[in-house]
Amino acid sequence: MTAQELPISGDADVVRVRQAVRAAAVQAKLSLVDQTKLVTAASELARNTLTYGGGGGALVEQVDNGLRKGVKAVFRDKGPGIADVAQALTDGFTSGSGMGLGLGGARRLVDEFAIETAPGDGTTVTVVKWAR
Amino acid sequence: MERLPILKIGQMLLVSIQVDLRDDMVIALQEDLADRIVETGARGVVIDITALDIVDSFTGRMLATIAALSRVLDAETVVVGMRPAVAITLVELGLSLDGIKTALDVERGMRLLSSARGTAR
Amino acid sequence: MTSEPFGDLIDRCRAAEDDLVRRWRADVAASLRGRISEIELDKELREILDAVLSAVASADGADTRSAAYGEVRALLVDLSRGRALQGFSPRETAISVFALKKAVRDSVGTGPEFTAFSDVIDELGLFTFESYAKTREEVISNQAEQLLELATPVVKLWQGVVALPLVGTLDSARAQVVMEKLLQTLVDTGSEYAIIDITGVPAVDTQVAQHLLKTIVAARLMGAECIISGIRPQIAQTIVALGIEFGDIATKATLADALLLALGRIGVDVTAEMSKRGL
Numbered sequence: 001m002t003a004q005e006l007p008i009s010g011d012a013d014v015v016r017v018r019q020a021v022r023a024a025a026v027q028a029k030l031s032l033v034d035q036t037k038l039v040t041a042a043s044e045l046a047r048n049t050l051t052y053g054g055g056g057g058a059l060v061e062q063v064d065n066g067l068r069k070g071v072k073a074v075f076r077d078k079g080p081g082i083a084d085v086a087q088a089l090t091d092g093f094t095s096g097s098g099m100g101l102g103l104g105g106a107r108r109l110v111d112e113f114a115i116e117t118a119p120g121d122g123t124t125v126t127v128v129k130w131a132r
Numbered sequence: 133m134e135r136l137p138i139l140k141i142g143q144m145l146l147v148s149i150q151v152d153l154r155d156d157m158v159i160a161l162q163e164d165l166a167d168r169i170v171e172t173g174a175r176g177v178v179i180d181i182t183a184l185d186i187v188d189s190f191t192g193r194m195l196a197t198i199a200a201l202s203r204v205l206d207a208e209t210v211v212v213g214m215r216p217a218v219a220i221t222l223v224e225l226g227l228s229l230d231g232i233k234t235a236l237d238v239e240r241g242m243r244l245l246s247s248a249r250g251t252a253r
Numbered sequence: 254m255t256s257e258p259f260g261d262l263i264d265r266c267r268a269a270e271d272d273l274v275r276r277w278r279a280d281v282a283a284s285l286r287g288r289i290s291e292i293e294l295d296k297e298l299r300e301i302l303d304a305v306l307s308a309v310a311s312a313d314g315a316d317t318r319s320a321a322y323g324e325v326r327a328l329l330v331d332l333s334r335g336r337a338l339q340g341f342s343p344r345e346t347a348i349s350v351f352a353l354k355k356a357v358r359d360s361v362g363t364g365p366e367f368t369a370f371s372d373v374i375d376e377l378g379l380f381t382f383e384s385y386a387k388t389r390e391e392v393i394s395n396q397a398e399q400l401l402e403l404a405t406p407v408v409k410l411w412q413g414v415v416a417l418p419l420v421g422t423l424d425s426a427r428a429q430v431v432m433e434k435l436l437q438t439l440v441d442t443g444s445e446y447a448i449i450d451i452t453g454v455p456a457v458d459t460q461v462a463q464h465l466l467k468t469i470v471a472a473r474l475m476g477a478e479c480i481i482s483g484i485r486p487q488i489a490q491t492i493v494a495l496g497i498e499f500g501d502i503a504t505k506a507t508l509a510d511a512l513l514l515a516l517g518r519i520g521v522d523v524t525a526e527m528s529k530r531g532l
Binding site for chain 3: 212214215216217218219220222223224228229234235236237240241
């Protein structure tokens with residue numbers, strides 16, 4: 001159960017984060033659909049870290065609560081932070097303006113979702129997906 | 133930067149995505165396709181995503197943009213080969229890709245374009 | 254080499270190993286009531302005893318989570334898995350470990366160091382119980398999965414048309430499995446039409462209706478169309494009362510009507526097909 005720390009500073013890093021999350025999800029024996037959901041959520045969040053947080057890092061690790069295995073991914077940036085979290089979580093990506101954060105969508109794809117942010121203080125998003 | 137190859141088959145263009153998509157490649161594809169449609173006078177575009185194991189909101193929006201763009205240039209776009217897990221995830225994500233034509237595979241996608249436009253040779 | 258809290262307990266156990274195993278085996282065998290042979294049990298317990306004594310004698314002897322206990326844990330996982338799969342009760346499984354305490358007490362005697370040893374056995378007993386529970390969970394979830402598989406047959410009706418006759422109550426978990434299986438079948442059979450027949454579904458709630466809708470949207474993303482058939486009057490009323498929009502989704506009263514619709518869209522001439530097949 002090794003944790004993997006990955007930098008996010010370019011488009012290629014987003015791909016690497018996806019691959020790391022996929023590998024962890026396969027190891028934790030998530031179903032194909034759950035793997036796909038988690039990797040998609042990770043892709044949204046890694047892109048947010050890059051685009052809105054000005055880059056940062058991701059931590060990917062396997063977790064075990066005694067009954068089930070899962071994968072936890074943490075996305076951190078030292079960007080401007082989010083002033084209105086509730087608004088950021090409402091679906092914006094369908095507006096087509098390109099301003100959507102994908103946060104609300106990512107939240108629906110995982111089992112646990114936590115966000116820590118304050119204006120000027122960066123943003124940390126933690127997600128967990130458990131094997132069914 | 134790596135660019136996605138665009139093949140011309142009859143009056144159609146075929147893009148078969150076989151690599152892990154980076155955002156910059158997605159943006160480049162959008163530009164390249166618009167150029168190629170005008171250049172070749174293609175009437176249809178088939179985007180094969182059989183090999184893609186995820187489609188996130190960025191890629192989803194790109195597909196919608198390509199479809200809109202090609203429509204303006206008088207060409208129809210069909211997205212083919214979306215995997216079940218990808219489709220389920222997109223629905224959960226809230227992206228229904230309205231206005232995009234879809235087909236199970238490249239062959240059916242091409243047939244769909246041909247019958248829609250009567251361009252079968 | 255013996256670590257402090259256990260004094261010379263380990264040496265005394267080693268000296269009395271045969272007597273210890275005999276007493277331990279007797280207790281365990283009584284609880285298992287002959288469902289495992291004495292020879293098998295003897296081998297199993299000897300292995301565990303040997304591993305436990307070696308682990309306790311190591312520098313990390315008091316810490317059952319340490320690397321020194323690796324082999325012990327592996328043996329206990331084997332034991333609890335085996336017991337769980339053979340249908341032994343939690344009590345019968347746990348006693349296999351806890352009975353060692355009594356055997357040591359009766360055979361080697363209690364001293365101040367017995368307390369430390371007893372703590373170790375308690376920890377190992379709990380560990381055994383935990384892995385027993387884990388195996389049971391796995392067995393149960395496997396069975397649940399198999400039941401789901403059984404309850405969701407996807408059948409091919411025609412080249413390009415598959416049907417999913419749903420029977421029984423649909424809960425969220427089952428709806429999800431059904432959805433995945435149907436979509437996978439579309440790919441595997443290259444079918445552009447799927448008929449979801451809900452004649453056998455007694456009731457539909459908001460969640461299930463949402464799952465149906467999601468399946469239909471997902472199928473469209475893949476290039477296939479779904480037709481829902483067999484909507485009973487009560488269910489139609491529920492759907493309307495819940496305010497669920499079925500929008501432009503094709504619905505038909507019966508599976509036969511749905512099949513005709515699909516064949517029509519594919520462009521199959523039924524009369525011609527019948528004469529071709531001599532019907």
